[in-house]
Amino acid sequence: MRIRITVLPGDGIGPEVITEAVCVLEAVARVFKHEINFTFKEIGGCAIRQHNDPLPEGTLTACLEADAVLLGAVGDPEFDNYPTHLRPEAGLLRLRRGLGAFANLRPARLFDSLAGASPLKSEVIKGTDILIVRELLGGLYFGEPRHVSDVNGTREGINTMRYSEPEIERIARVAFDLARSRRRKVTSVDKANVLECSRLWRETVTRVAQDYPDVKLEHQYVDSCAMALVARPASFDVMLAENMFGDILSDEAGAVVGSLGLLASASIGGPVGLYEPVHGSAPDIAGKGIANPLGAILSAAMLLRFSFQLDNEAAAVETAVEKILSAGHRTRDLASGDQQFVTTEEMGKHVTDYIERIG
Ligand code: IPM
Ligand code: MN
Secondary structure (H helix, E strand, C coil): EEEEEEEEEECHHHHHHHHHHHHHHHHHHHHHHCCEEEECCCCCCCHHHHHHCCHHHHHHHHHCCCEEEEEEEECCHHHCCCCCCHHHHHHHHHHHHHHHCEEEEEECCCHHHHHHHCCCCCCHCCCCEEEEEECCHHHHHHHCCCCCEECEEEEEEEECCCCHHHHHHHHHHHHHHHCCCCCCEEEEEECCCHHHHHHHHHHHHHHHHHHCCCEEEEEEEEHHHHHHHHHHHHHHCCEEHHHHHHHHHHHHHHHHHHCCCCCEEEECCCCCCCCCCCCCCCEEEEEEEECCCCHHHHHHHHHHHHHHHCCHHHHHHHHHHHHHHHHCCCCCCHHCCCCCCCCCHHHHHHHHHHHHCCC
């Protein structure tokens, strides 16, 4: 197969982890006899520095012309005081919208060998295997009006949580469809006891569920869900959430399974899929060679599966990660106490070598 991937390393630890993910994809291409072409472009802070725009025209065009997009991270404290449209994050939001990627899939599964890396007791996390389905193009992130303005001499900030029924319906269908290939349970997250927007969410999800009588639906308020996620994480299968709730709960899920550095994501629904680790740019550890590349590597596996239906190739990457972890290799975020840890590059090399060996 011939595959064209646009790669956006971005900011902070983005370039380091993406280098490893690209090496893994190159190994997959060698072993499984595919041809992968990579085009590298700027996004986020590095794009602002070079082009004065967090998503330059050429970057969006290259993404729309590719078969899939692999992204590292965006975010740089240098731009903290810049206006919204000139912040690194604005580039990512415009990219998601430009790609029509409304469905963000974030799996959080416990690797057995990492039970000791979680801050929670191993009997609590045993069997945790969650798929967070986060709506990605609506809610507070995109709702209008949004601004800080002067109201009679006092500054006032406003954002809008807004969802139309069709927007809720299409993400709910993604969650129910995916539940059918898993344990057939959907937990829909909202704050329907307070927010009108959430009441429409709950009503719409309940209606969509009628088309899926074989899938069990439960509703949870977001605050109670945040608690249940640490108290009994193994009770969740598919967790369906609006944009902001999904953002918050996915970081929490990362800690539950041992480290946010492990979490991968796929943003699908439009013509070109976008794949990125869930962690951010982590400027405090950037350039030190200690970032965990597994979130980026597992995002590359999702890319193979969702954009190209290369299930064997994706499984090879996932198995490699699982084996490398059970062999005891740890990046710093996964190491406990005085446990030895490997660098970003060494971890990537372990995965690449494993894939080459099965070839
Ligand atoms: C994520 C990130 C982004 C988000 C930021 C960088 C805009 O936190 O992908 O979870 O909030 O969606
Ligand atoms: Mn986030």
